[in-house]
Amino acid sequence: MSRTLKWILAVNLAVLAILAFVYPHLMVGPGKLIPGHAKLEADCFACHSAFTGAESQRCTTCHKPQDIGKLTTVGLPIDKPLTKTPFHQKLVSSDCVACHSDHAGVKRFRTTGRFNHLLLEKTARAECQTCHKAPTDDLHRQVTGQCSQCHSQDKWTPATFDHRKYFELDRDHNVQCVTCHVRNDYSRYTCYGCHEHSEQKIRREHIEEGIRDFNNCVECHRNADEHDIRGDFGKGRGEGKDSKRRKREKDDD
Amino acid sequence: MTHNLWRSHILPFTLLVGLLGAATLVGDFLLHRFNLVWIGRYLGIPGTLLIIASLFYSLRKRKMIASGNVKSWLRMHEVGTWLGSLMVLLHAGIHFNAILPWLATVAMGVNVISGMVGKLLLGRSREHVLGQRDHYQLRGMSKEDIERAVFWDAVTLDAMAKWRKVHIPIFIVFAVLALGHILSIFLFWGWA
Numbered sequence: 001m002s003r004t005l006k007w008i009l010a011v012n013l014a015v016l017a018i019l020a021f022v023y024p025h026l027m028v029g030p031g032k033l034i035p036g037h038a039k040l041e042a043d044c045f046a047c048h049s050a051f052t053g054a055e056s057q058r059c060t061t062c063h064k065p066q067d068i069g070k071l072t073t074v075g076l077p078i079d080k081p082l083t084k085t086p087f088h089q090k091l092v093s094s095d096c097v098a099c100h101s102d103h104a105g106v107k108r109f110r111t112t113g114r115f116n117h118l119l120l121e122k123t124a125r126a127e128c129q130t131c132h133k134a135p136t137d138d139l140h141r142q143v144t145g146q147c148s149q150c151h152s153q154d155k156w157t158p159a160t161f162d163h164r165k166y167f168e169l170d171r172d173h174n175v176q177c178v179t180c181h182v183r184n185d186y187s188r189y190t191c192y193g194c195h196e197h198s199e200q201k202i203r204r205e206h207i208e209e210g211i212r213d214f215n216n217c218v219e220c221h222r223n224a225d226e227h228d229i230r231g232d233f234g235k236g237r238g239e240g241k242d243s244k245r246r247k248r249e250k251d252d253d
Numbered sequence: 254m255t256h257n258l259w260r261s262h263i264l265p266f267t268l269l270v271g272l273l274g275a276a277t278l279v280g281d282f283l284l285h286r287f288n289l290v291w292i293g294r295y296l297g298i299p300g301t302l303l304i305i306a307s308l309f310y311s312l313r314k315r316k317m318i319a320s321g322n323v324k325s326w327l328r329m330h331e332v333g334t335w336l337g338s339l340m341v342l343l344h345a346g347i348h349f350n351a352i353l354p355w356l357a358t359v360a361m362g363v364n365v366i367s368g369m370v371g372k373l374l375l376g377r378s379r380e381h382v383l384g385q386r387d388h389y390q391l392r393g394m395s396k397e398d399i400e401r402a403v404f405w406d407a408v409t410l411d412a413m414a415k416w417r418k419v420h421i422p423i424f425i426v427f428a429v430l431a432l433g434h435i436l437s438i439f440l441f442w443g444w445a
Contacts, residue, residue, distance in 0.1 A: 005422055013429050020353060028437035031350040044441060053443020097443060105350035109291055
């Protein structure tokens with residue numbers, strides 16, 4: 001490599017190094033800062049510490065945790081808060097970068113709309129409706145229990161409600177909810193919503209077995225298998241029914 | 254330039270460069286399609302390590318290290334730099350955030366092309382011109398006629414040899430720019 005070329009290379013690289021220090025936001029910054037921090041764009045160390053990144057302590061010198069969502073950094077009330085209820089006061093620790101990224105290039109890697117609820121104090125974690133609006137559909141309007149009975153705090157869907165605990169929706173029962181829960185009333189159900197289970201037929205079959213209390217089907221039947229019977233009627237009656245059926249089949253032969 | 258030189262040497266070179274571009278586009282698309290963009294964010298690290306590892310060939314060639322077969326090191330240099338470049342290109346994605354890393358990416362691209370010229374064109378073209386000379390000699394052509402026949406091949410070869418001379422300076426530019434990018438990441442990244 002010639003001496004001239006070496007010099008040209010050295011000068012160019014030195015110019016680039018100087019530019020990196022004079023215009024760090026253009027040369028090395030991972031994208032534009034959020035508008036609120038635009039004034040800080042050439043002052044990387046306003047937020048960053050060398051080799052340890054952006055530190056929460058630096059954020060909280062301006063953004064007091066007790067004021068977030070209520071007052072601006074200059075102490076004025078916030079006209080239009082981003083959340084209905086201020087919740088930063090209920091965080092277990094001030095780990096700002098766990099949720100916030102100010103550079104456009106870093107924000108790209110954040111999954112928007114995700115919030116780790118473990119960052120909240122335990123009591124605040126159970127108060128879903130202070131931040132979230134309750135769904136207004138027929139199903140949720142009837143639910144009076146805690147959201148966590150069916151939903152995890154990681155994601156709303158899929159809900160963890162397990163219908164199998166009550167009745168297994170197998171291929172024979174792959175139907176619309178209203179077939180069993182008339183008018184979407186999930187506090188009650190009926191098994192007579194389809195032509196397979198007419199009230200007369202069910203009554204006849206149960207009376208044959210000596211079962212008179214057959215109004216609450218899921219008390220004994222948890223799936224489409226009529227031999228998989230639970231409760232007090234399960235053992236004796238199930239076997240009786242089997243033996244009776246076998247006898248009937250034998251008679252038919 | 255003869256038709257053969259284009260078909261046998263420049264075309265494979267173009268294909269190898271094109272394959273790098275195509276693999277980058279396909280990889281970038283797949284990372285976005287399957288919501289795995291975060292993988293691209295970290296591909297810069299193995300990509301850089303592969304490129305650094307491939308430099309052992311240069312050390313071996315200059316006898317700065319003695320172990321290993323030069324041919325094997327060369328193979329590793331070729332594969333390592335191609336694969337490392339692919340990873341770095343995927344890491345860069347199509348997002349423009351800062352000037353320095355993009356200058357490093359461009360310098361890397363020029364460096365890869367320069368390296369491929371060294372690998373494909375220079376090596377094969379030299380063999381091709383020598384082969385052509387032998388062929389014409391066997392046919393009983395005079396020395397002047399042979400020189401005339403291989404003239405454009407020789408000119409191309411000469412130009413390519415000169416072009417290859419910029420490979421080292423380009424590498425130095427790439428190395429310094431990449432180092433600047435890596436240092437800035439070390440300086441500002443939240444390692445804690």
